[in-house]
Amino acid sequence: MYSHLLYRKLIHNHQPALNLAAMLVLSLWSAVSVWAQTSQSPSSKEWEQWFYEQRQYGLGYIPEDALVKAVDQRDNPATRVFARYLSLSPTITDPTRWFVLGPTGINTANFGAVSGRISSIAIDPRNPSTLYVAAAGGGVWKSSNKGGRWSPISDHLPSLASGAVAVDPFSGEVWYGTGELNFCRDCYYGAGVYRSPDAGSNWRRVNEQSFLSTPTSLIAFDPRNQGTVFIGRATALWKSSDNGQTWHAVLQGVITDFVFHPLDSSIVYAAIGNYNGSAENGIYRSLDGGLTWSRLSSGLPTQSSMGRIALAVSQTSPSTVYALIARSDDFNLNGLYRSLDSGGNWEKVGSVPSDLFLEDGRGQGLFNMLVEVDPRNDAILYVGGVALWKSSNHGATWENISLAARLPEDPRDIVFDPSDAQTFYLTGDSGVWRSSDGGRTFANLNGSLSITQFQSVGLHPTNPNLSVGGTQDNGTTLYSGSWIWEQGRPGDSGAAFFDQSDPSVIYTVANRTSVRRSSDGGKTFQLMDNGIDASDRVQFYPPFIPDPSRPGTLYLGTYRIWRSLDRGDHWSPISGDLTSGGSATLTALAVAPSDSQVLYAGTSTGQIQVSFDGGQTWRLSPSLPNRFVTSIAVQPQSPTVAFAGLSGFGSGHIFRTDDGGRQWVDISSNLPDIPVNVVLVDATRPDRVYLGTDIGVFQLGLDGQWNALTQGLPNTVVLGLSQNATTGLLVAATHGRGAFGLAFGGAAATAPRITTMLNSAGFENNPPAPGMITALFGFNLSEVSTQSFTFPLPTDVLGASVIVNGIPAPLFFVSPTQISFQMPFEVTGDWAAVLLRAVNGEASLRVRLNAASPGIFQDGSGVSLYHGNGSRVSIASPARGGEQVVLLASGLGPVSPSLPSGLPAPSSPLSKTSALPIVRVAGQNAEVAFSGLAPGTVGLYQINFVIPSGLSGAVPLVLDIAGIRSNAPLIDVVP
Secondary structure, eight states: OHHHHHHHIIIIIISOHHHHHHHHHHHHHHHHHHHHHHTTOOOOOOOSOHHHHHHHTTTSSOOTTHHHHHHHHHHOOSOSEEEOOOOOOOOTTOTTSOEEEEOSOEEETTTEEEOOOEEEEEEOTTSTTOEEEEETTTEEEEESSTTSSOEESOTTSSOOOEEEEEEOTTTOOEEEEESBOSOOTTOOOOOOEEEESSTTSEEEEEOTTTOSSSOEEEEEEOSSSTTOEEEEESSEEEEESSTTSSOEEEEESOEEEEEEOSSOTTOEEEEEOOTTOOTTOEEEEESSTTSSOEEEOTTSOOGGGEEEEEEEEOSSSTTOEEEEEEETTTOSEEEEEEESSTTSSOEEETTSOTTTTEETTEEOTTTOOEEEEOSSOTTOEEEESSSEEEESSTTSSOEEHHHHHTOOSOEEEEEEOTTOTTOEEEEETTEEEEESSTTSSOEEOOTTOOOOBEEEEEEOSSOTTOEEEEESSBOEEEESSBSSEEEEEOBOOOOEEEOSSOTTOEEEEOSTTOEEEESSTTSOOEEOOTTOOTTSOOOSSOOEEEOTTSTTOEEEESSSEEEESSTTSOOEEOOSOOSOSTTOOEEEEEEOTTOTTOEEEEETTSOEEEESSTTSSOEEOOSOOSSOEEEEEEOTTOTTOEEEEEOSSSSOOEEEESSTTSOOEEOOTTOOSOOEEEEEEOSSOTTOEEEEETTEEEEEOTTSOEEEOOTTOOSOOEEEEEEETTTTEEEEEEBSSOEEEEEOSTHHHHSOEEEEEEETTTOOOSOOOTTOEEEEEEESSOSSOEEOOSSSOOSOBTTBEEEETTEEOOEEEEOSSEEEEEOOTTOOSSEEEEEEEETTEEEEEEEEOOSOOOEEOEETTEEOEEOTTSOBOOSSSOEETTOEEEEEEEOOOOEESOOOTTSOBOSSSOOEESSOOEEEETTEEEEEEEEEEOBTOSSOEEEEEEOOTTOOEEEEEEEEETTEEOOOOEEEEEO
């Protein structure tokens, strides 16, 4: 009763309910606009080095500093200090600037949203709410709210291939090592090591004479000696004792892990773990800070059997050291070993699952592994291979927590929060998760990470808001106008495209000869390999294309060409071996759009064959360098004019023929010495040619020079280019930073696109809840900007509407870039399918639906927290211990009695929340007197609670309902 009287005093005597709601909505719109502006400033493993093979072929190696030199040539920088480049600021109407297409999360059937492979994660020890992750091909991303929202901070660096990220515990500097040392086919070479004094706004290269293209495995700061840092790379462990001014290689070999003794940092351990064995492999210990080393052996497996190695040291029992070791022959488990005397003697922990690294009949212990000890309790261990396992009894028994918590495969790292021993972060091939209960449950933190490793992209023939992409590890993905994409099928996916005559049909090749077809727009896929000889020599991602002028005709390249005339139902070979033999394979195919009888085929050994009779006879082209042919594109109007892209280094990279392949002319001109991965000829402007390279996209100018299209596009590998001349859309598929588009007018420039959807209170990426005030951001969402002031709130405003699971949503506000709406109370189920209808088309996304998803309102004046007299809590008017205050929030879920969506809450009876939120102030539980809808408002919740005694200063305020936490703003309190 007291809470009701306090509410009436606050609302009716001091702040009329409707005025308060109007003020809140206006401040909400203002706050959202400010946030939007400031936020702008990716199975089975094949162990061939897929990226490296094609880039090394011909020259025999990848030149040191290749990426830096190529970017230098492209940009001709005046300084080596890199200014931050903000690529998450799309401008659709500018045809010279790329805009983001996502994905910022791929919805999966089993794991929620996934993003991509993360190589490393670091917590700022001075501010543990700040996290950094280094994505395999996507660079460094920063979160200031424990993973609730991420932004890229390294898009402009010469390489976004990531090995390690770390934070200096003394200065807070962020260090980033490029080049991924995970022994995988697409583990990409790097461009050195960088450091940033200002959380990624500016970067400076470290030891550029020695840290070149070689991949980085780790960066470790001595926690007791400021200025001392170790960096592990593929050739050696390096040490600096003067904050990175000078460096010395202190241990030679492929460094895979490094740890400090918890109490004495002069004692350090290092692992040399070349995946297929080496004379140097083993576990090493130094007692003098890395000056001298001894290899440890007592009780360990034979040195020749050791492959990749991971290490861990117990914080509570510092003499206890663990080593997880893979076998060097088949990459399965060699064993988990433990030493109780600082590495002097070792014993095998025999209960570890023997199939820890076994996936699809193959060992993958070269690719990912982890071992960690709980910092509070040395009995609790974690090991990771295909799944994440936990032991609570020193390794005697193990529980598969990936299975129990429904986590994706291939975990990579665990990092514990130094401020909250209950919390740790888990990274892997599908993104990042957080657990605050010892691994029983996990919060998905992938909602704003755009790090998908695309192999290809295909565009719908008429709708600019429908695309399909093939990705590494994260399957065949579907775009429908939102940065959140859907997974059509899991696993690997190479080429992917729509049937241009029936776009409900989608094709992809998972890998090798595994051709798949969907007949329902990507919801389900069937294997379509009838007739194909699976024993053919073939690339892991083979060339797979449609005939652009004959619907249903498909081509697949192995060492020969296979053709289907019935949409993949049946296949037959139309050629013999078109390669030079040996291990050579076909790597590029093209059909002339103007003449289906003209076919081009490129090989892994630099050959191109051309047929003018539909594949019955072939002619070998002369005059091409001995380089891997990555792509062939035929001019749409002339079957004898074609362009060929080459990988590798030390040669030309783009060649043109005007006579059907009899002669090829190098037109590389000013193009940097960098692999070309894909070639596209503009369908409407045959003089306009686009190249996707290892450092972005280039366009051929009328003067024969290549122009870099860098505006809005990160410095990342582009593997796919696709154009729809009808809609005016060009899309680049990157290998680590998602997909980007250019709109050349038409429907592509006016179609609505959704970038993100957030709780309007707190702007967190938690799933929405029924009744929540929700903010939808994007472009072309509405043609006008207007607010709603009548009740019930309208569900259509000048042609703009939002429909959730078939239920129209009440609209507070619409504009071209933002729509604020109430998530209907009537929405049920595990998912919310959100459909935006605008004048110029539709866009949709699908997100998980929570029963509650709390958020605390705040704006430029602070938290929406009020004293009993209606005045706002502030630094000038702090809340006092024992005082009852009123908090405004959103997303607290169902209420009783229930209320139709879009209507203001009544004052009698009051609509109380079904679940009472836990309110924590500075970590202390507060007494909650009332929780429910604020009368006279739509979707606005009010919580009356008592400030705990004994607190002082700016302290965090958090709401918790059923384990879902709100944002944590600071409030001012006095005892």
